[in-house]
Amino acid sequence: MKEQFVSDLNVKDDVDSFFLVKHIAVMEAKDGKNYLNVVLADATGDLESRKWHNAQEVADAVIRGDYVRATGKINHFQGRLQLIIQTISKIDNREIDKSDFTPKSTSNADQMMEELLKHVNDLDDVYIRDLLQNMLFDTDIARRLKCWYAGKSIHHAYESGLLEHILSCTRLAVHLSNVYKVNHNYVVAGAVLHDLCKIYELSEGPLVDYTDEGKLIGHLMKATEIVDHFASKIRGFPSSIKVHLKHIIISHHGEIAYGSPKVPQTAEAYLVHLIDMMDSKMNSVARAINADRTIGRWTGMIKHLDCVLYKHELMTHTEYLPEPEPQERRVKGAASAPATVPDAPSEKVMPLEKSEERAKTKSEKKKDGTLTYTMARMLEGLKDNQAPDEE
Secondary structure, three states: OOOOOHHHOOOOOEEEEEEEEEEEEEEEOOOOOEEEEEEEEEOOEEEEEEEOOOHHHHHHHOOOOOEEEEEEEEEEEOOEEEEEEEEEEEOOHHHOOHHHHOOEOOOOHHHHHHHHHHHHHOOOOHHHHHHHHHHHOOHHHHHHHHHOOOOOOOOOOOEOHHHHHHHHHHHHHHHHOOOOOOOHHHHHHHHHHOOOOHHHHEOOOOOOOEOHHHHHOHHHHHHHHHHHHHHOOOOOOOHHHHHHHHHHHHOOOOOHHHOOOOOOOOHHHHHHHHHHHHHHHHHHHHHHHHHOOOOOOEOOOEOOOOEOOEOOOOOOOHHHOOOOOOHHHEOOOOOOOEOOOOOOOOOOOOOHHHHHHHHHHHHHHOOOOHHHHHHHHHHHHHHHOOOOOOO
16 A cells, blocks of 8 residues: 655655656766666656666666656755655556556546536527537547546646546636627537547546547547537538537637647637636646645746746735724714724824825836736736647
8 A cells, every 4th residue: 555645755755655657768977877767656746766776777677657666765956856766666556556646636527527517508509509418428428528637747637637627618618708798609619629539639547648549630620520420410500600619629729839720710719719728827837836846935947837936825814904893892873983992092193185195106106007017928928838739
């Protein structure tokens, strides 16, 4: 039984535990000697590891996807935790519980599926509603969707992560289609369909890779095939709906450079693109912070975000709000005016006009347009940091 997990490890800890090998390669050091570069993993995260001796011997015996027993000591290298391996050996898969090595969504898959179907059932376009229902009730699609990863490593890269991402996008679609002047049915359908065919593009976890179909066709084009297939089973399905849905799907990466054969050219397509980008980015930010093992309040460099992140606690400063005046301290007959407390030191109260004038003066010292400028930079950064087909 596995007792030590990656998330529990700290500098100078002795390690003796089971891991899944996610990466293993023989590298050459500056002195010309070989060493072993390994990434070990369990359900709680990845652990960079090095073995300085007998590199080739181990590499000949252990490959990616093997379960191993590794011993060693946790070191601190360039702000990150690193395991210096003393021994590493392959173990029989029957010795381990695979759930210890499979990261999972914190949400229940059946409950997420139920909510997703509810949003679909609420659509008022009968053709789009029937199309999505037929897809989600398909036995193979439903089975895969409940457990599939949304990507290899970047966003929602865990069991049921794809369903979590699609549901999150659908929730945003339901809300934002009431904020903007768009067709609600198309936006929700786009949220459901845009990444659905990753169930064919990616292999099953925990070691996710691209399938042959994923490499040769990809989830965008595969989704257009699925739309055609299920639409053909609905009598009188309008070709105009198929065209619009397929446009939303193939354009949701936003730019040709990011893998979309078309850029978004309808309001609905553009909104689905932004929803997908926002949810994937926010998930990758949260995962990067949670997985970071750097000592201190800042993460190490997050390559796919091209930045470091501040690991602050989410808190609301309600403790600094003034407490309501006790009832007994109020003057009789004056419901809104508190009575003066006897013996309390008197304070000089600034007239309201001067108080407002001072506040205005302070605010004028700030650079004009600071908020607008900051928000614009944030949105530019979000767009600039989007990698092609982030997984």
